[in-house]
Ligand code: ADP
Ligand code: MG
């Protein structure tokens with residue numbers, strides 16, 4: 001980017017700067033119990049403070065116990081992001097006072113995170129990007145503050161159900177350069193977390209929280225500028241908008257001769273602007289020290305092998321396989337892998353019918369299937385493919401090819417799509433009618449063959465049937481026949497139309513044209 005001295009338009013304030021962004025993601029791990037006690041993490045919809053015990057309430061005299069599954073999920077994440085896994089780690093106390101923190105400290109990992117030095121690669125509209133990941137560590141969540149009005153008074157209530165829930169924090173190096181890269185990084189991380197079963201990672205209900213550290217520096221300079229932490233973004237779109245907004249805000253400050261203050265700002269989605277939340281604490285304020293109530297944690301190599309052995313195919317590997325082994329475009333591969341329902345349908349259909357061309361299956365999945373599932377509200381609009389603004393629907397990751405073709409509206413089974421594509425390949429269904437059948441199957445779950453029969457959509461390719469219809473039409477259309485013989489090419493189109501009409505649109509148009517030509521040219525001679 002070149003410096004434009006004096007350019008002061010609000011939309012281009014940032015033109016002379018380079019943005020530097022580091023991202024911190026907190027995600028709620030998919031465990032049955034809390035991080036250091038046996039309380040259930042399934043408290044959604046439960047009465048406040050019904051999922052608590054002396055440990056997660058921080059009562060005196062209790063001792064924490066480490067949740068093995070939570071450790072396992074962070075290790076799996078570490079493997080998935082190609083990180084170094086610590087053979088031995090320990091826990092640290094992060095001290096601060098807040099009503100949502102009953103112990104007065106949070107147990108976290110400061111000096112020795114479970115995973116360090118990883119990376120995540122993904123595509124953006126400007127090409128592929130790899131972001132280095134500094135660390136992934138385990139910690140515990142805080143309670144939830146509820147600000148309410150009670151008997152005419154404004155009160156703040158504390159619900160400890162969330163207190164002590166296992167959280168993983170994943171922190172990048174300051175490698176991100178644009179708001180789009182930040183959104184794509186968060187989307188890709190969520191895809192990985194879901195693929196390995198580490199987290200449900202729903203942004204709207206706080207299972208995945210994205211915070212961005214944003215600073216600017218003059219283009220070409222090495223030294224980092226002062227950063228601002230932006231939080232409270234509850235969708236991927238908000239992540240991108242908040243960061244873009246913050247880049248512009250800082251550029252305005254700098255261009256006006258001011259300086260950026262290190263602070264925490266919140267994103268106000270309604271106003272589409274960030275606002276000051278607080279001046280940032282420094283690390284010293286937390287008085288980190290090793291947690292005396294927990295022993296160091298040693299990770300047995302055999303356990304690591306076991307975790308590595310059960311990792312599924314990761315999104316990046318799957319995209320590469322779709323491109324390289326199946327010949328899909330980078331775009332189709334990204335769109336399919338970004339959506340679990342699409343992935344399931346694509347994989348399942350190919351498993352069902354190995355004879356079908358992957359590209360043809362991909363076209364139906366990225367085209368008709370995603371169009372209908374997005375329009376039908378089968379899932380919340382969330383992730384998107386690089387360079388696209390279209391939201392992707394979410395569908396549960398259920399079984400693949402082996403599952404029975406049960407009739408469920410709003411879903412397409414691999415068996416149904418395979419059956420449909422076979423009819424098209426065999427010339428029994430026209431492309432246009434296939435879309436109609438697909439939509440009807442999507443809406444009702446009714447079997448493809450039954451829809452084709454009920455709607456009379458089976459294409460007539462039988463040469464005798466077509467020849468009979470052609471003969472009838474030729475006999476009834478002497479003027480058009482004469483025109484054709486006089487060299488008027490359009491006459492053929494008219495005759496094809498007549499045969500299609502006579503067969504109620506069911507004749508194979510290509511076969512009809514061939515039969516007509518053959519008859520006309522033969523009788524002419
Ligand atoms: P904290 O202790 O506040 O969490 P860290 O040093 O751990 O701060 O960094 C948090 C995140 O901020 C990391 O993702 C890091 O890459 C990023 N970061 C650090 N300095 C800057 C900067 N000057 N500009 C942008 N991002 C930064
Ligand atoms: Mg931090």
Ligand code: ZN
Nearest residue numbers: 037039053056
């Ligand atoms: Zn508890």
